[in-house]
Amino acid sequence: MGDGEGIAVGRTEHQAPPAWQAPGVVERTLYEAKLRGDWPAFFDALAEADLFMAESREWVDAHPGRVRSNGYWYSQVRANCLPLLTEGMLPAPDPETVFTYASLDWLADRWQDSAISWIVVNPGSPCEVFFPATPAHRALWRQHVQRLAQCDCGRSHDKMRLRALEGDMTASGALAHGLGLIGLLSVSNGDLWNTRAYHGTGYTGEKGRLKEWWGITSREEWRHYQEQLLEADQVSGAWEFVLGVRRALSREYGGHVEVDQWRKAAEQVLRRGAEGTEYRLSADGVTKVGPRDSADVTAQIAGVQRLIGRIARYEKRFRADGLLAEGKFIPTVEAWDYGRAVGMARWGLGARYCDQREAEDAILRASRLGRANYRSWEEFSASYILGRCLHFDEEEFGKWYQDMLEAHRILTTDPTSPWLTIPWKQ
Numbered sequence: 001m002g003d004g005e006g007i008a009v010g011r012t013e014h015q016a017p018p019a020w021q022a023p024g025v026v027e028r029t030l031y032e033a034k035l036r037g038d039w040p041a042f043f044d045a046l047a048e049a050d051l052f053m054a055e056s057r058e059w060v061d062a063h064p065g066r067v068r069s070n071g072y073w074y075s076q077v078r079a080n081c082l083p084l085l086t087e088g089m090l091p092a093p094d095p096e097t098v099f100t101y102a103s104l105d106w107l108a109d110r111w112q113d114s115a116i117s118w119i120v121v122n123p124g125s126p127c128e129v130f131f132p133a134t135p136a137h138r139a140l141w142r143q144h145v146q147r148l149a150q151c152d153c154g155r156s157h158d159k160m161r162l163r164a165l166e167g168d169m170t171a172s173g174a175l176a177h178g179l180g181l182i183g184l185l186s187v188s189n190g191d192l193w194n195t196r197a198y199h200g201t202g203y204t205g206e207k208g209r210l211k212e213w214w215g216i217t218s219r220e221e222w223r224h225y226q227e228q229l230l231e232a233d234q235v236s237g238a239w240e241f242v243l244g245v246r247r248a249l250s251r252e253y254g255g256h257v258e259v260d261q262w263r264k265a266a267e268q269v270l271r272r273g274a275e276g277t278e279y280r281l282s283a284d285g286v287t288k289v290g291p292r293d294s295a296d297v298t299a300q301i302a303g304v305q306r307l308i309g310r311i312a313r314y315e316k317r318f319r320a321d322g323l324l325a326e327g328k329f330i331p332t333v334e335a336w337d338y339g340r341a342v343g344m345a346r347w348g349l350g351a352r353y354c355d356q357r358e359a360e361d362a363i364l365r366a367s368r369l370g371r372a373n374y375r376s377w378e379e380f381s382a383s384y385i386l387g388r389c390l391h392f393d394e395e396e397f398g399k400w401y402q403d404m405l406e407a408h409r410i411l412t413t414d415p416t417s418p419w420l421t422i423p424w425k426q
Helices: 025-036 039-047 057-062 104-109 135-151 173-180 183-189 203-214 219-230 237-253 259-275 294-320 334-350 356-373 377-392 399-411
Strands: 051-056 072-074 079-086 097-102 118-121 129-132 278-282 285-289
Touching (some): 025 079, 039 104, 039 135, 097 203, 104 135, 173 183, 183 399, 203 334, 219 334, 237 259, 259 294, 294 377, 334 356, 334 377, 377 399
C-alpha cells in the first residue's frame, strides 16, 4: 500500500456508496476521500483533524499526565487495532468513559505500542478506515503532518472561522441560542459552536483549562463559579457602577450623555455616599460607620474618572470598527459573565464536573438572562467584548481585542451563523 493508504473494509469498486449524512466537515472530507480511494487526501485531512481515544475515567484520574492506548481485536484485519474518533463521532459524555486528545502528529512521533499493529478511524461508521501502523507507514503520516505545517494550510494556521456540526447531535431552539452567547469564544478558539456532546480538547484538556484559568479542580468549585457567572457576580462592581450612572442619566435626560456630564454625576454619587452614615453587619451586630476619609474618597473618584475615560475610548473604537452603532452606548457588561457561564457549562461537562443535563440547564438559564438584559446579538456582543477588554486588554487594542473583532465580523456575516439564523427574541 502506498502513501500510508488504508483499507475500506467491505466495499468493492462496483458497489454504490451508501447515503450518509456526515456529522461535520472533517467526517465528510474523510468519507469522500475514502470513497475515491484518495489516500493522500485522506491523510491530509487526518493530519489536521483532532483525534480522540476512549479511556476509563478512573484510570486517567489515577495516572495524571499519562496516556495509554487500548487495543481491540477487529476481525476485519484479524489484528489488534487502536480505535480513534474524530470530533463529530464522539458520543454524549458519560461519567465513566472519557476521551483523551491525540493527533496524527502524536501517533507518528510519540505513540509506541508493540501490541497494536493497526489503527482504525471512526469504527462502525461509513467513514471507517483501517490502516497499518508500521514504522514505514508512520513515516508517511509524518510527511503529511510536515507538508501541512510547511504550506500553512492546516486548520491551526487558518484564519478564524465558524465551525459547526450537522445532524442529530446539534443543539436547536433555546439551547442553540444559549450556545450562541459563547459564539465569540467558540470562533476564536476554533471550537464547534453547536455540539451538544461537548468534549472540547478532551477530558484532561478541559480539566487543565479550568485549573489554569479559574483555579477549578473539583465539582464544588465548578458549581461555585457557574452560579457566580449566572448571577453576573464576576463582573467588576466598578464597571457596573459607572455604566449604571450613565444609564440613569440617559433615562433622565432622554438620550446621549457627554463624558464630562457622566464624570460629574459619578463624582456626585460617590461624594454623597461618602458623606452619609453607613451601617455594616458584623459578628458583633450592626455597627455604625461614620463618613469616609476624604483622601480615600478622592482616590476612588480619580479611579472612577479614569475608568469612564477608558470605557469612552473603547466605545469610540468600537464605533469606528463597526461593533457599536453611532449614538449607541453599552448599558452593562453582564454579557461577559453570561457568555462565560455558557463556556463554564461546556468546560464543566468536558471535565465531568457536571452531566449533560446540568450543563444544558445552565446554558438555557444564561439564554434567558441574555435575552432579558439585551436587545440583540450585536448589543450582547459589544457588551461581552467590552468586559473582556476591560479585564485583559489594558487599552492596547491588541490580540484580546482583535480576536474578538474578527470573531464578531464572522458571526455577523456568515450566513450559517446562529446570530443570523436564530432570532434574539422569540
